[in-house]
Amino acid sequence: MDAAMAAVVRASGAYGGILYVLPPGENAMWQLLITGVPQEMAAPWRRVGLKDPTPVADAVRERRLVWVGDREEMARQYPRLALVLPYEFGLAAAPLASGSTVRGGLVLLWAGGHPARLNSAEQDAVRAGCDRLYDSLERALDRGEPLPPDRPRVLPPPAPRPPSLVEAAVLSAFVDRLPGGSCALDLDGRLTLVTPGAAELLGVDRSLLMGALPWEALPWMDVPHVEDRYRAALVSRRPQAFTVLRPPQTWLTFDLYPDATGLSVRIAPGGPDADASPGRSVQAFGPSRATVLYHLMHLASTLTEAVSVPDVVEQTADQLMPALGAQGMVVMVPEDGHLSIVGQRGYDPELLKHFDGIALSSDIPGTDVMATGVPGFWPTFEEFHTAYPAMTHEDGMAAWAVLPLIASGRPIGSVLLSYRRPHVFPPGERAALTSLAGLVGQALDRARLYDAKHHLAHRLQSALLPHTLPDTPRLNVAARYLPAAQGLSIGGDFYDVIRLDERTAAVAIGDVQGHNVDAAALMGQVRTAVHAHATVGAPPGDVLARTNRLLTDLDPGLFTSCAYVHLDLATHRACVALAGHPPPLLRHADGRVEALRVPPGLLLGIEPDTVYPSVEFPLPPGCVLALYTDGLVEAPGVDLDDAIAALAGLLEHGDPGDLDAMAHTVIRHAPAPADDIALLLVGPRAAAGHSEGRSIVFTDKKDERRSARTGSGGEDAR
Numbered sequence: 001m002d003a004a005m006a007a008v009v010r011a012s013g014a015y016g017g018i019l020y021v022l023p024p025g026e027n028a029m030w031q032l033l034i035t036g037v038p039q040e041m042a043a044p045w046r047r048v049g050l051k052d053p054t055p056v057a058d059a060v061r062e063r064r065l066v067w068v069g070d071r072e073e074m075a076r077q078y079p080r081l082a083l084v085l086p087y088e089f090g091l092a093a094a095p096l097a098s099g100s101t102v103r104g105g106l107v108l109l110w111a112g113g114h115p116a117r118l119n120s121a122e123q124d125a126v127r128a129g130c131d132r133l134y135d136s137l138e139r140a141l142d143r144g145e146p147l148p149p150d151r152p153r154v155l156p157p158p159a160p161r162p163p164s165l166v167e168a169a170v171l172s173a174f175v176d177r178l179p180g181g182s183c184a185l186d187l188d189g190r191l192t193l194v195t196p197g198a199a200e201l202l203g204v205d206r207s208l209l210m211g212a213l214p215w216e217a218l219p220w221m222d223v224p225h226v227e228d229r230y231r232a233a234l235v236s237r238r239p240q241a242f243t244v245l246r247p248p249q250t251w252l253t254f255d256l257y258p259d260a261t262g263l264s265v266r267i268a269p270g271g272p273d274a275d276a277s278p279g280r281s282v283q284a285f286g287p288s289r290a291t292v293l294y295h296l297m298h299l300a301s302t303l304t305e306a307v308s309v310p311d312v313v314e315q316t317a318d319q320l321m322p323a324l325g326a327q328g329m330v331v332m333v334p335e336d337g338h339l340s341i342v343g344q345r346g347y348d349p350e351l352l353k354h355f356d357g358i359a360l361s362s363d364i365p366g367t368d369v370m371a372t373g374v375p376g377f378w379p380t381f382e383e384f385h386t387a388y389p390a391m392t393h394e395d396g397m398a399a400w401a402v403l404p405l406i407a408s409g410r411p412i413g414s415v416l417l418s419y420r421r422p423h424v425f426p427p428g429e430r431a432a433l434t435s436l437a438g439l440v441g442q443a444l445d446r447a448r449l450y451d452a453k454h455h456l457a458h459r460l461q462s463a464l465l466p467h468t469l470p471d472t473p474r475l476n477v478a479a480r481y482l483p484a485a486q487g488l489s490i491g492g493d494f495y496d497v498i499r500l501d502e503r504t505a506a507v508a509i510g511d512v513q514g515h516n517v518d519a520a521a522l523m524g525q526v527r528t529a530v531h532a533h534a535t536v537g538a539p540p541g542d543v544l545a546r547t548n549r550l551l552t553d554l555d556p557g558l559f560t561s562c563a564y565v566h567l568d569l570a571t572h573r574a575c576v577a578l579a580g581h582p583p584p585l586l587r588h589a590d591g592r593v594e595a596l597r598v599p600p601g602l603l604l605g606i607e608p609d610t611v612y613p614s615v616e617f618p619l620p621p622g623c624v625l626a627l628y629t630d631g632l633v634e635a636p637g638v639d640l641d642d643a644i645a646a647l648a649g650l651l652e653h654g655d656p657g658d659l660d661a662m663a664h665t666v667i668r669h670a671p672a673p674a675d676d677i678a679l680l681l682v683g684p685r686a687a688a689g690h691s692e693g694r695s696i697v698f699t700d701k702k703d704e705r706r707s708a709r710t711g712s713g714g715e716d717a718r
Helices: 002-012 039-045 055-062 071-077 079-084 120-142 165-177 196-202 224-236 289-303 309-324 365-372 381-387 427-464 517-535 540-554 640-652 659-668
Strands: 016-021 028-035 047-049 066-068 089-098 101-111 153-155 181-186 191-194 240-246 250-258 262-269 328-335 338-345 376-378 399-407 410-419 475-482 493-499 504-512 560-568 573-579 585-587 593-595 614-618 624-628 677-684 694-699 705-709
Touching: 002 016, 002 028, 002 101, 002 120, 002 153, 016 055, 028 039, 028 055, 028 101, 039 224, 047 055, 055 066, 055 089, 055 101, 066 071, 071 079, 071 399, 071 427, 079 427, 089 120, 101 120, 181 196, 191 196, 196 262, 224 240, 224 250, 224 262, 289 309, 289 427, 309 328, 309 338, 309 410, 309 427, 328 365, 328 427, 365 376, 365 399, 365 410, 376 381, 399 427, 410 427, 475 493, 475 659, 493 517, 493 677, 504 517, 504 624, 504 677, 517 540, 517 560, 540 560, 540 573, 560 624, 560 677, 585 640, 593 640, 624 640, 624 659, 640 659, 659 677
Parallel strands: 028 153, 475 694
Antiparallel strands: 016 028, 016 101, 028 047, 066 089, 089 101, 181 191, 181 262, 240 250, 250 262, 328 338, 328 410, 376 399, 399 410, 475 677, 493 504, 504 560, 560 573, 573 614, 585 593, 585 624, 624 677, 694 705
8 A cells, every 4th residue: 555655646746645545334534644745734634524625525525536736726616725725736636436436535746836737647647546545445444454543654755865975975065065054854844954054043052953843942933934934845845935033133044945855944144124036935915824814713713603694794894804904895696697795895885886786797807706716806906997998996996806705616606805005916815815705605605595594484484474463343462473593583383363253253372393394384284273163163172172183183293282262352251272381361450460270281283082171251351361372481490480470570560552562562571582482462442442453573583573553443443
């Protein structure tokens, strides 16, 4: 296996690679072999799930060769990986498979500057190497070797030809004659050679440096850009350089030259503004990587809590704009063939109205980026105007970046960042911007799905509950519904008001177990059954018994509580039956509130032959009957009797002549609902009365309200 791994790296022209094994029956791969890469640098990807957003997971899951040729392509396709390794390098990932059997995956790395595509010889070498490694893994499994091992093996780099004694002496003299100092590091970053000149410049005895990491042996080198340049040299296999201050006032410049065995380093006196030599890395502009990563951590953590599109836009603006020094931001998505602006920061809304709703075929940056998935960068207005001659300079900005928002490998929108002054976008910053936009795209895709589900749930719940309450003589009614604070804002609580004839009516309230689509569907069936049995004149106990038999026949696997009340509005009497439901509360005309003592029958849907007893009681004008579901009174750590007593107190101090205000007060004092809440208040009135009729309010967890009211419905008015 070691020989096969070394052979595929050599034949493909890669400088290193990682071999993964997929243990039989598992859904994650583990590192088995590493070559050309420090183990510490490969550690974050020791275990890779088959659904993880990484090249090797895609290669194994989709059974194809994955190639990522440069930093910007990496940022577009794999933003998380690009943020951890923001360097120039090429990467190929391929599955180790035969027929329907997959044993693992192979990752190979090429130096920066590789052509945009693998040539045919390189592809053939990768495929041949994967076949050989697959055979090696098969033989290892047949032998019963532990796969994966406790730690991946690291293959040593190829050993250089040992020099003769004469060559060694000449090389030593040559190094000593060079100005400044020289040192060498292995692939793990440890010093393996330090010349006397280097030790003098570093100000430390050579014996204290050998075998140590520079940023550990020399505290003044423990700064982010030193280790970052070391990592850049190892990953890109290109020369890098940096300047650092040795206290108290000695500036030193370091030039790093990588190869397959480690790094050669030249050290010379310098200064903070020393000119870069041709082989040195280009100084970066814009925000430092540390600043970007700081804001990235905040952005990543806040986006996990952002559930709606406005949340994503706000969190992105709060974190990205300060990190990147931008003064404006616009987030756009496609919608029915047109551009839809879903959020912005730093722009005049009137200006954006010109673009909101424009056809996706229009020649503007936002639509182009959505179509191609390729980001656009314009450091000046002249460059921007050259690319889009029809665009005017209305926003007054001086530089723009338009980035694709990628989710599941496809553009789902774009984000525009603008700057008040001309802004250079070097390769490192372009890759960072594209990576960050990728994270935003994934969060936005989740948020749009949530918003769509939330809207669907809101419409479904609204359709299942009454849109208006019937015009019932001599009866005032107010109803409220509040969905659970978690989930899809849909549940199984329901209420109904049924006009039977000129002098009788019925009210019902119930709670189907759960708050999901299944509960809502069953709720619609229960409400329909109760309504149907009520309209044929069945007494309360029979209404519940017949509905119960229907549910036991359907066997939905969910149970339902219900309270049903028959109202004789001429004699001012009511008859109530309960199926496992909380007791109704009756507020008398003098303000006294009592819980009605009604035997609670079994929940609906448990036993087909259950009998539901009913109790009759007076309900004169001035009284208020309150029906509610358990979400209104049940809360963690609160005694149920105490919660019902608190609800009674709210009813006692309410105005029986204004049921709408009373219902609003009750809901306002309700706990944040972990379960749905339904409330129904019923108040009989005298025959000649002309008080307010009925009120419904559907309240979702964002405090949006849809209300429908009807006028008075007394007999005289009719």
